[in-house]
Amino acid sequence: MNKEENLLFKISTPEDLRKLDPSDLMQVSSELRQFIIDVVCNNPGHFGASLGVVELTVALHYVFNTPYDKIIWDVGHQAYGHKILTGRRDNFSTNRKYKGISGFPKMAESVYDAFGTGHSSTSISAALGMARAARLKGETRHVVAVIGDGAMTAGEAFEGLNNAGIGKSDILVILNDNNMAIDANVGALKEYLLDITTSKTYNKFKDRMWNMLGAFGKLGPNARTLAAQLEAGFKSTILDRSNLFEGLNFRYFGPIDGHDLLHLTKVLEDLKNIPGPKLLHCVTVKGKGFKQAEENQTTFHAPGKFDKETGEIIHASNSDTPLTYQEVFGRTILELAKLNDKITGITPAMPTGSSLSIMMKEMPERTFDVGIAEQHAVTFSAGLATQGMIPYCNIYSSFIQRAYDQIIHDVALQNLHVVLCVDRGGLVGADGATHHGFFDMAFMRSIPNMIVTAPMDEIELRNLMYTAQLEKNSFPFSIRYPRGRGMYTDWEKPFQEIEIGKARQISEGNELAILTIGHPGNVVASIVKKIAKENISIAHFDMRFVAPLDKNVLHTVFKNFTHIITVEDGILKGGFGSAIIEFMADNGYNSEVRRLGIPDYFVEHGTQDELQRECGFDAEGIEIAIREMLLKSSPPRRACPASAGG
Numbered sequence: 001m002n003k004e005e006n007l008l009f010k011i012s013t014p015e016d017l018r019k020l021d022p023s024d025l026m027q028v029s030s031e032l033r034q035f036i037i038d039v040v041c042n043n044p045g046h047f048g049a050s051l052g053v054v055e056l057t058v059a060l061h062y063v064f065n066t067p068y069d070k071i072i073w074d075v076g077h078q079a080y081g082h083k084i085l086t087g088r089r090d091n092f093s094t095n096r097k098y099k100g101i102s103g104f105p106k107m108a109e110s111v112y113d114a115f116g117t118g119h120s121s122t123s124i125s126a127a128l129g130m131a132r133a134a135r136l137k138g139e140t141r142h143v144v145a146v147i148g149d150g151a152m153t154a155g156e157a158f159e160g161l162n163n164a165g166i167g168k169s170d171i172l173v174i175l176n177d178n179n180m181a182i183d184a185n186v187g188a189l190k191e192y193l194l195d196i197t198t199s200k201t202y203n204k205f206k207d208r209m210w211n212m213l214g215a216f217g218k219l220g221p222n223a224r225t226l227a228a229q230l231e232a233g234f235k236s237t238i239l240d241r242s243n244l245f246e247g248l249n250f251r252y253f254g255p256i257d258g259h260d261l262l263h264l265t266k267v268l269e270d271l272k273n274i275p276g277p278k279l280l281h282c283v284t285v286k287g288k289g290f291k292q293a294e295e296n297q298t299t300f301h302a303p304g305k306f307d308k309e310t311g312e313i314i315h316a317s318n319s320d321t322p323l324t325y326q327e328v329f330g331r332t333i334l335e336l337a338k339l340n341d342k343i344t345g346i347t348p349a350m351p352t353g354s355s356l357s358i359m360m361k362e363m364p365e366r367t368f369d370v371g372i373a374e375q376h377a378v379t380f381s382a383g384l385a386t387q388g389m390i391p392y393c394n395i396y397s398s399f400i401q402r403a404y405d406q407i408i409h410d411v412a413l414q415n416l417h418v419v420l421c422v423d424r425g426g427l428v429g430a431d432g433a434t435h436h437g438f439f440d441m442a443f444m445r446s447i448p449n450m451i452v453t454a455p456m457d458e459i460e461l462r463n464l465m466y467t468a469q470l471e472k473n474s475f476p477f478s479i480r481y482p483r484g485r486g487m488y489t490d491w492e493k494p495f496q497e498i499e500i501g502k503a504r505q506i507s508e509g510n511e512l513a514i515l516t517i518g519h520p521g522n523v524v525a526s527i528v529k530k531i532a533k534e535n536i537s538i539a540h541f542d543m544r545f546v547a548p549l550d551k552n553v554l555h556t557v558f559k560n561f562t563h564i565i566t567v568e569d570g571i572l573k574g575g576f577g578s579a580i581i582e583f584m585a586d587n588g589y590n591s592e593v594r595r596l597g598i599p600d601y602f603v604e605h606g607t608q609d610e611l612q613r614e615c616g617f618d619a620e621g622i623e624i625a626i627r628e629m630l631l632k633s634s635p636p637r638r639a640c641p642a643s644a645g646g
Contacts, residue, residue, distance in 0.1 A: 008032055013087055014061035014112070022062075025261050029058050032081050033289045035089070041308040045096050045103050045430070046077035048287035048300045052178050052258075053146070056282060057081035059264040060144065060174075063272065069142040070114040070130050074123030074151050076104035076434075077302075078176070079113075086112035096430035098606030104434055118434020119399065120151035120372050124160030124173055131169035142170065142272060149177040150349060153189055153371035164277045165249030172271055173250070173279045176258065178286040178297075189244075189371075245279045254281030259288060298352055322489055325481040328458040329421060330355025331492075332465050333392055337363055340469055344384055346370065346393045348377040354394040354423050374399050378406035378418070385416040390469050394421040397437020397480060398428075404443060407476075412449045417474040419465070420444075425454065425480035425518070426569030427598070427612060432605030437480075438598045441517070442574035444478045445547040451477045451500060452547040454518035458486035459493055460544065466495040473500065482519045482569060484608065503550035507532075509539035512629055513561040517543050517576045520567045520617060527623050536630065546576050549583060558589040563633045565625055567617055568597040592632065596625055 007024055008031040011017050017028065033054045040047050058081070060071055066086070073079040083101065084092055087110065094100025105113035115126045123145035131143040151157060152175060164171055245252045251274065256267060264282070271278055286301075287293025292311030293300035300306075305314040323331075337343040337359060345367040351357040360367040370377050374395055381391035395403065400422055411418045422444075425437045444452045451473075455461040461481050468477040506521070507528050516524050521542045528538045539561070541553060557564065566577035577595030584591060596617040603611055612618040616625070 006031055008035060008084075008089070011085060011089075014066050014085055017058070017061055017085060022262060022265060025058055025062060025265070029054050029261055032058065032084060035084060035092075036080050037290055037308050039092055039095070040080075041306050043093055043095060043097070044302065044304045046080070046302050048293045048297055049075075049078040049148070050080035051290055051293060052284045052286040052288045053078050053176060054081050054288065055259050055261040055264060056146065056174070056176065056284065057085065059261055059268055060146070061085050063265055063268040064142055064144065067111045067114070070127070070144065072115045072117060072123040072127050072143075072145045073105055074117050074145060074147040075120040076117035078146070078148065079105050082112070083110075086110055096432070096605050098610045100605075102432055102605060103430060104432070116434065118431070119402070121147070121154030121157040123147050123151070124157055124164065127171050127173070128160055128164045128169060131171045132167070135169060142172065144172045144174060146174045146176055149175060149179065149189070150372055153349070154373055155375060161245070161248050161250065168276050170275055171277050173277070175254075175279060175281045176284055177255065177281060178284045250277045250279045252279050252281065255283045256281070258282035258284035320489060322486040323458070323491070324485050325458055325461060325483075326353070326355040326423060328461055328486060328491060329394070329423070329465070329481070330358035332462045334359040334362060336465060336469055337366060340390065342388060342390045343469060344368065344389050344391045346377050346381050346391050348372055348374045348395060348399065350394070350396065353396075354421075356394055374403040375406050378403040378420075379410045381418045382406070382410040382414065382416050385411075385418050390417055390419065392419045392421055392465075394423055396423045396435070397425045397440045398435045401439060401443075408447055412447045412476045415449045415475055418476055419468045420476070420478045422478055422480035424483040426482045427603060427608050427615070428483045429608045429611070430605050433602040436603055438569065438571045438603075440478075440480055441546050441568065441570040441576055442578075445579060446574070447476075449476050450547060451475065451545070453478065453545050454480045455544070456516070456518060456521040456542045458488060458491045460498070461486075462491065462493070463496050463498050467498045467500070470497065480518070487522055498544065501545050501548035501550055503541050503543045503545070503553045505553075506540040506542050507538060509537035510560075511537045511633060512563050512565065512626060513539045513541065513557045514565045514567065514626070515541050515543050515557070515580060516567045517546060518569055520569050523619050524567055524622060527619060527626065531623070531626065538626065543576070546579060549579060551583070554580070554583050555587070558584060558587070558591055562591050563629045564591050564593045565629060566593065566595045566597075567622060569612075569617070570597055571600070572597040573600050592629075594625055594629060596622060
């Protein structure tokens with residue numbers, strides 16, 4: 001099809017879409033789906049979720065007067081079609097690239113992005129706020145929250161529903177039900193929705209009731225109220241349970257086929273005329289229209305590059321490539337669980353991404369996917385710990401922020417033996433500002449009783465995981481590690497205990513000291529070796545612990561060096577480098593300390609290499625900092641003893 005015949009290329013804004021005849025909408029949907037496939041196969045991103053809502057996206061922008069009417073996408077990785085229809089088609093190829101458009105809705109990017117939704121389950125609360133504001137201002141705008149069934153499992157979604165049900169705000173919640181988050185959905189809500197969507201008796205009744213409601217509606221408001229009451233009673237009888245959403249004072253409609261575009265537009269038009277809180281239950285298929293994505297929904301959530309004709313995922317083939325930190329975690333926790341029957345694994349809806357799925361397959365009774373519910377995951381872990389279990393609670397750094405109170409109140413305050421495995425610490429890359437994990441070291445180190453660690457490589461990760469489960473270390477224990485690959489292919493060494501709060505010295509030197517935490521230590525180690533060829537002598541310490549700090553090593557360092565550099569893949573404000581400066585001030589030292597890490601702003605998306613370069617702690621940035629420090633340094637002092645730090 002050439003561009004003259006292609007309707008999608010005639011749509012610059014939803015206003016252009018609304019000029020089309022309803023009979024043209026299926027062609028627009030087909031072209032939109034193919035456009036997403038064509039771009040994402042070469043420019044990796046979130047794939048299956050956006051394919052599953054193509055028809056819903058077209059219908060929403062066709063029926064509602066966006067951007068005056070507000071649409072909030074939750075989680076935002078289902079919004080690719082929305083972005084393409086709202087003026088970003090021609091630069092969609094920059095999606096998730098450095099300085100390109102964001103992979104998630106972003107208010108600063110477009111007036112059509114009503115709310116930023118990189119984290120799940122916020123849409124109903126945000127939509128309710130917008131609806132209440134509209135009523136206070138005397139506006140008649142419609143507000144729609146499109147929430148995935150996976151996102152509906154989180155507590156905030158229920159909080160929003162509960163609060164919305166007590167008012168008369170004109171809010172429409174569309175439940176996009178595809179029975180999938182990234183992995184398959186879990187929990188009682190999934191079973192409840194499955195009952196509704198698979199009940200043939202209920203669905204046959206629902207279709208008849210929908211027609212009857214239309215007929216009653218023509219007779220006036222009293223008749224419509226009576227019909228609605230009858231409808232609610234019949235639904236409860238057929239399903240043998242109350243309707244959850246109507247119990248929260250939402251008018252419930254559905255389930256309907258989320259891929260039947262013409263029916264969708266008709267239903268949405270009808271719902272525009274019904275006041276108050278409403279929920280439309282749409283059943284969709286994640287990955288719809290791309291066979292391999294429909295059949296393997298977890299893999300094609302974010303598949304990387306793939307062949308759009310065959311669906312074959314394009315991998316970089318290199319048998320010598322180290323495993324990711326995530327895979328090392330997954331294999332190690334299984335190994336530890338075989339040695340210690342108290343160990344359990346917990347994740348909030350990320351078994352595959354975290355690699356807890358490795359243990360889950362072999363020990364399903366000792367692994368728990370609790371759904372998108374980080375607060376619950378932490379307190380559930382605390383409950384396990386009170387009974388002598390040793391829970392390894394694996395949560396991405398950017399998501400564990402949602403459970404900060406539970407970490408303080410339920411774990412640390414009670415000094416419980418919970419091991420928090422903080423995955424994807426630091427800059428994560430293309431997912432951008434909503435997903436970077438650079439606050440955890442700063443907020444974890446401020447919590448009493450909490451051990452805060454970050455391994456320099458996967459061997460240290462393995463040994464810290466071993467150390468954390470020892471009976472003598474029965475206190476809160478945080479282990480953070482980055483997204484991406486480790487350093488070694490032969491990482492499966494015998495377990496070794498690491499002394500709590502003990503740093504290690506990587507290299508001796510007498511001109512400058514560098515203190516590192518976590519994976520960036522490997523970059524520093526390579527630079528120190530490189531400039532050693534110029535007879536530049538650098539002492540490098542892998543601190544391993546942010547809390548407690550190795551005070552013996554720090555006293556030795558500050559007594560012997562006037563110039564010190566700290567390097568971290570975390571926020572500088574309040575982070576590891578700040579902890580070093582606090583130690584210096586508390587102990588009366590006055591060395592010059594230069595901190596390298598993430599500055600005081602929200603870093604956007606790009607590759608990890610690009611973002612580390614922007615923040616100044618890539619290899620080049622670290623080397624520049626070293627050379628600048630050396631120019632300032634006074635005559636070298638005596639060498640730091642080789643025994644310092646072990």
